[in-house]
Amino acid sequence: MKILNPVAAPRDTEGASAPTVPDLRGRTVGILTNHWKSMERMAERMALRLKDQYHAAAVPLYDIPINGSMSEAVRQKALDECDAAIVGLAN
Numbered sequence: 001m002k003i004l005n006p007v008a009a010p011r012d013t014e015g016a017s018a019p020t021v022p023d024l025r026g027r028t029v030g031i032l033t034n035h036w037k038s039m040e041r042m043a044e045r046m047a048l049r050l051k052d053q054y055h056a057a058a059v060p061l062y063d064i065p066i067n068g069s070m071s072e073a074v075r076q077k078a079l080d081e082c083d084a085a086i087v088g089l090a091n
Contacts, residue, residue: 021084024054030082032074034064039088046086 013020021027029050031043047059062078062085064070078085 024050024056024084026055026057027083028058028060028081029054029056030060030062030078030085032062032064032070032078032085032087034066034088036066042088 013022031046033039033043043061047061050056050059060081062070062074064074064087
């Protein structure tokens with residue numbers, strides 16, 4: 001029998017094509033949510049884990065309309081306030 005472990009080792013971020021955040025300790029991590037029930041539950045759990053396990057300083061939530069795109073004001077606010085963001089569109 002082979003047991004597959006879904007836990008991955010951190011990737012080497014040197015030369016990454018997108019910016020990376022090496023450590024979330026003391027950082028602000030925003031969560032953009034469209035308020036589907038599943039996303040609401042995930043956002044709650046992610047916010048707790050980001051604070052408890054990864055020691056994020058703050059985890060603000062930002063609203064995305066359920067049937068539309070994010071407003072420019074919300075986009076700019078998340079860019080201004082956060083070091084990283086999780087975009088959730090759970091259905």
